[in-house]
Amino acid sequence: xxxxxxxxxxxxxxxxxxxxxxxxxxxxxxxxxxxxxxxxxxxxxxxxxxxxxxxxxxxxxxxxxxxxxxxxxxxxxxxxxxxxxxxxxxxxxxxxxxxxxxxxxxxxxxxxxxxxxxxxxxxxxxxxxxxxxxxxxxxxxxxxxxxxxxxxxxxxxxxxxxxxxxxxxxxxxxxxxxxxxxxxxxxxxxxxxxxxxxxxxxxxxx
Numbered sequence: 001x002x003x004x005x006x007x008x009x010x011x012x013x014x015x016x017x018x019x020x021x022x023x024x025x026x027x028x029x030x031x032x033x034x035x036x037x038x039x040x041x042x043x044x045x046x047x048x049x050x051x052x053x054x055x056x057x058x059x060x061x062x063x064x065x066x067x068x069x070x071x072x073x074x075x076x077x078x079x080x081x082x083x084x085x086x087x088x089x090x091x092x093x094x095x096x097x098x099x100x101x102x103x104x105x106x107x108x109x110x111x112x113x114x115x116x117x118x119x120x121x122x123x124x125x126x127x128x129x130x131x132x133x134x135x136x137x138x139x140x141x142x143x144x145x146x147x148x149x150x151x152x153x154x155x156x157x158x159x160x161x162x163x164x165x166x167x168x169x170x171x172x173x174x175x176x177x178x179x180x181x182x183x184x185x186x187x188x189x190x191x192x193x194x195x196x197x198x199x200x201x202x203x204x205x206x
Contacts, residue, residue, distance in 0.1 A: 012170035019088030055143040093192020147178030
């Protein structure tokens with residue numbers, strides 16, 4: 001806990017508020033879980049996807065993999081060609097928490113997300129809850145991403161927020177540890193129920 005009262009809450013989006021998961025798509029493509037997991041581990045990896053999140057174009061990232069794994073060309077092109085099928089909707093429990101925080105009027109609400117600037121507008125058009133934030137910082141637009149301290153600093157500077165009165169919520173331990181090192185209070189997201197309890201323990205919601 002911080003000594004100062006929390007007045008700013010910063011959310012991650014994917015797997016916290018928005019159910020984004022490439023498995024939603026690739027379960028339609030592969031005949032077995034093992035085959036799918038091997039593909040996501042060895043071909044369309046999380047590190048590869050995060051490079052697009054950091055600003056590399058989808059076309060460049062796709063062609064790089066097609067050249068390296070030509071026998072997987074169709075499946076690689078599906079990653080962004082059918083990207084909207086990776087979206088499973090808003091995570092209702094988190095959406096309800098965000099709505100309560102918004103309605104309270106007590107907190108500035110921001111999102112700090114590792115997300116391609118080319119795909120984020122699709123989610124923005126689909127999900128009303130994204131419009132409840134006072135500001136969203138998208139890694140693909142800024143050409144930097146979590147866990148870089150500079151990315152946290154960018155949000156704080158842009159919205160005149162103080163690290164010591166901010167709370168950051170993310171499902172990725174790497175990002176949570178980086179925020180903690182930066183002096184921001186953190187919650188490692190596991191489920192909406194666990195998040196609600198953590199916020200209640202901080203007397204942020206009652």
